[in-house]
Amino acid sequence: MKTSRPFLLLFVLLVSTGTFAQNRDISYMSAGGKLRPLQAIMDIRHYTLALNVDIPKKSIDGYAEINLLLSKTTDTLLFDLVHLLRVSKIMVDKKDAGFQQKGDSIFIISNKGYKEGKHTIRINYGGEPPVAVRPPWKGGFTWTTDKAGNPWVVINCQLEGAKVYFPCKDHPSDEPNEGVDLFVTIPKGLSVAGPGLLQGVENGANNRATWHWKTNYTISNYCVVFNIAKYKVYSRPYTTVGGHTVPIQFYVLEEDTAHAEHVLDIRARDTRILEKYFGEYAWFKEKIGIAEVPNPGMEHQTMVTYGDKFRYDKYPGGLDYSANLFHEFGHEWWANKVTNKDWAHMWIQEGINTYAEALFFKETLGEAAYDSVIISQRAGIRNQQPVVKAEEMGMAEVYNGDIYNKGSFFMHTLRHVLGDSVFFPALKKFVTDVKYPYNQFFVTQDVQDFFNKESGCDLSPLFNFYLRTTNTMDFELKRTRPEIYILSIKNSPMDLPLDILTDQGIIHTIISANKSTPFKIVSKTQPVVDPKGWYFKKVIMQ
Numbered sequence: 001m002k003t004s005r006p007f008l009l010l011f012v013l014l015v016s017t018g019t020f021a022q023n024r025d026i027s028y029m030s031a032g033g034k035l036r037p038l039q040a041i042m043d044i045r046h047y048t049l050a051l052n053v054d055i056p057k058k059s060i061d062g063y064a065e066i067n068l069l070l071s072k073t074t075d076t077l078l079f080d081l082v083h084l085l086r087v088s089k090i091m092v093d094k095k096d097a098g099f100q101q102k103g104d105s106i107f108i109i110s111n112k113g114y115k116e117g118k119h120t121i122r123i124n125y126g127g128e129p130p131v132a133v134r135p136p137w138k139g140g141f142t143w144t145t146d147k148a149g150n151p152w153v154v155i156n157c158q159l160e161g162a163k164v165y166f167p168c169k170d171h172p173s174d175e176p177n178e179g180v181d182l183f184v185t186i187p188k189g190l191s192v193a194g195p196g197l198l199q200g201v202e203n204g205a206n207n208r209a210t211w212h213w214k215t216n217y218t219i220s221n222y223c224v225v226f227n228i229a230k231y232k233v234y235s236r237p238y239t240t241v242g243g244h245t246v247p248i249q250f251y252v253l254e255e256d257t258a259h260a261e262h263v264l265d266i267r268a269r270d271t272r273i274l275e276k277y278f279g280e281y282a283w284f285k286e287k288i289g290i291a292e293v294p295n296p297g298m299e300h301q302t303m304v305t306y307g308d309k310f311r312y313d314k315y316p317g318g319l320d321y322s323a324n325l326f327h328e329f330g331h332e333w334w335a336n337k338v339t340n341k342d343w344a345h346m347w348i349q350e351g352i353n354t355y356a357e358a359l360f361f362k363e364t365l366g367e368a369a370y371d372s373v374i375i376s377q378r379a380g381i382r383n384q385q386p387v388v389k390a391e392e393m394g395m396a397e398v399y400n401g402d403i404y405n406k407g408s409f410f411m412h413t414l415r416h417v418l419g420d421s422v423f424f425p426a427l428k429k430f431v432t433d434v435k436y437p438y439n440q441f442f443v444t445q446d447v448q449d450f451f452n453k454e455s456g457c458d459l460s461p462l463f464n465f466y467l468r469t470t471n472t473m474d475f476e477l478k479r480t481r482p483e484i485y486i487l488s489i490k491n492s493p494m495d496l497p498l499d500i501l502t503d504q505g506i507i508h509t510i511i512s513a514n515k516s517t518p519f520k521i522v523s524k525t526q527p528v529v530d531p532k533g534w535y536f537k538k539v540i541m542q
Contacts, residue, residue, distance in 0.1 A: 024084060026130045026140065029104065030394035031161030031222065032172050032343040038078035039169050043069040044176045045118075047224065049166050050183040052208075055151045055228075058143050060085075061126025062185075064167045067178070073115050077108040080163035080170040085127040087167075092121050106167060123167045130164050132156055135295040136305075140164055144294055146230060146253050151190060153228035154293045154305070159395050162221035173341045173441055175218040182213040184226050191231040193251040193291035195219060195302050215302065217283060218438050220339060223301040227291045229253060234260035238268055238288060242280040251291040251303075259310040262320070263290065270326050273363050274333060274356065277424065279432035282337040290325075297324050299331030319364055323357065330356040333431055341441035344393040347467065348442055351387070351407015352427075358408065371532065374412050378533060380405040387467045388444050409536060410466040416534035417462065417496060418455050426454035458494075461513070465493035466536065473537040475529050485521040487529065496535075501528035 044066065051062035066079070081087070083104050090097045090108055100107045108121065130140035136156035141164075144152045157163075161170040184192045188209045196215025203209045213226070231251040238248050248267050252260045267288060271281055281288065289303035297305040305328065312320035334356070335349035354377065362370035380401055387406050389398070415423045430450050434440055448463045465471055474490040487500070489511045500507040502523035509519060521527045529539050 024130060026082060026084075026160055026164065027133075027138070029082070029160040029164070030396035031157075031159065031163075031170055032392075033394035033397075034392045035171050035173060036078060038074065038076055039171060039174075041071045041074060042077070042169055042174070043071065044169050044174050045069060046176050046178040046180065047166070047168065048181040048183070049224070050185075051166075052185040053153065053228065055143065055153060055187065057128070058131070058141070059126065059128045060165065062183075063122055063124045066121045066123070066167070067176075068119055068121070068169075070114060070116050070119060073113050075110055075113045077114060077119075077121065079106045079108070079121075079123070079167045080104055080161065081106055081123075081125065081167040082130060082160075082164050084130055085125050085165070087123055087125045089124040090121065093119055097121075104163060125167065130160075132295075136298045142294060147255050148230070150230040151187070151228065152230075152253075152294060154295065155225040155227070156295070156298055157225065158222040158298065159399065161395075162224055166224070168221050168224075170221055172220065172339065172343060175220055175339070175439075177218055177437065177439055179214065179216040180219055180224050182224070182226060183210055184213070184228070185210040186228055189230065190228055191233075191251065192226050192228055193231060193289070193303055194226040195223060195289075195300065196286050215286060217286070217301070217436075219301050220336065223299070223336065225300055227251070227293055227303075227305065229292070231291070232257055232260075234264060236264055236268075238271060238281075240280045240284050241272075241275040242284065244280070244284040246281065246284045246286070246288055248288040249290070251289070253292050256292060256310065263306070263310075263325070266320060266322070266325060267329070270329055270360070273360055274330060276363065277356065277359050277428060278333040279428055282332055282438070288332075297328040299328045299335050301332065301336040304328045304332070315365060317365075321360070326360060327353060327357060337434060337438055338431055339438075339441050341443050342392060343395045343398050344388060344391050345443045346395070346398050347387045347403040347407035347410075348444065348447060350403045351405075352411055354404045354408035355411040358412070374409065375533065377405045377408050378536075381409060381536070383470050383472070386469055406466065406536070413462070413466065413534055413536065414451065414459075416532075417459070418451075418457075422455055426451060429454065461493035462496075473535050475537060475539045476542060477527065477529060477539055478542040479526075483522055483524055485523065485527055486518045487521055487527070488518040499530060499532065499534070501531040506531070 046067040048065040051060045087101050090099045097108050132140035132142045135142050139156035139160050142154040146152050162168050163170045182194050185208055188207050192211035194213030196213050199212040199214050201209050201211050232254050234250045235247050237245050239245055248264050250260050250263050283302045286302045291303050291305050293305040293307045295307045297307050306325050308322050308324045312322050330353040334353035340348050358370050358373040361373050452459050476488045478486045492511050492513050494513050496511050498509050498511045503525045
């Protein structure tokens, strides 16, 4: 390894004191953030990972091959990799390259420079990757066993980024347009569950086998993961709403195979519901995959993970529901297909996907069930900071419950403001207009512009109010004399439809952004403002 003398001295000092070897804390790490100029000029086209997994040593070694396009000439290529994994060799376009590994970055330097255009970088590396502290929220590798003592290895890295186990450009704004190949070598008798389609399993020496998974779709870095266990695969065909046949595959532990068929039943049912509201399953050329894991699940593209231990909420009509199983699968539309360009806009995937849970109950148990879910989500809003605070933010800065609950509640409000005949077709169109190979990325402004166009209204004040402030709509209801009430709104972001429940039933009216326009209500009983709870509001009674 080639290093400058100051960095070499620092490295020697760290190793000699044991600081470097012992410092395995990665709690400071966060995916995304400001896109560094050296990475802004790189367009990642394809990743190939070839890794040997040494389960007893809890280590990995092998290489990552990265195909990319440079938009201009540079003397330095910059990749991300956790400092716990050490690079041993780098080749650029099949020639040895000098490099420096500093912190969680790899700098590949050339005095002649790397010209604009295509390049292939091969990075050999290995070591003991970080161990997950609280997966999937605090990620890394999980090294455990099933009840029979068979190895069970799981990777989660959404918060920290894929750099926890392979060299990459770790920013949500760039996905490998031409997909990923994964070659994972493990002991024979175990299986690898991965993204895309299984290309084959090649038996090798020393009682080991290499599993080759390949996806041709674009894919977020944190979805480029694999899970290892003594799995058995249950599969059945599913016909999408677009008429394509795609396999539903469940990689389940051998000890849990009694549950497999029911999970497939649930997955088929949930797919049909999600297709109704968001369009055809996005990855129909590959699979609808599920892998059993020992932690709560994640939205890993075409191989969503599941760890609810087959516990279901029971509802009338024999309806079994797993929030974990449904939510992570909904991300195949909202996160994996519709992908945020910047983690600052994470509410798009988490909020709208959380709203999908309310739509599940609307579809299966009716409008009252939808209302119950929305009430629960409204109660979960903390409103301590805006949902969209700034731009170019890392995930750790953004991640909180309101990107789920307030993001979902905003969709609920938008439904009321636009009406079902506009809202539901528009929501579905936003997903289905993103065509294969799904190379577009989105921010809040894109969603706002789209709904403005579809509705013919300027909804910008409403988007700003819900997503960029912590304001509530503040109503004041004043009783002036028996059976007479005056309703005023202090801060309506725009003219909005409002329902008021009186002794005579529901009054439908419009509240104005003009604060000086009160509304007179005649009712023998105290009126109820917005009885269904469409708005994020406070009502003050005087």
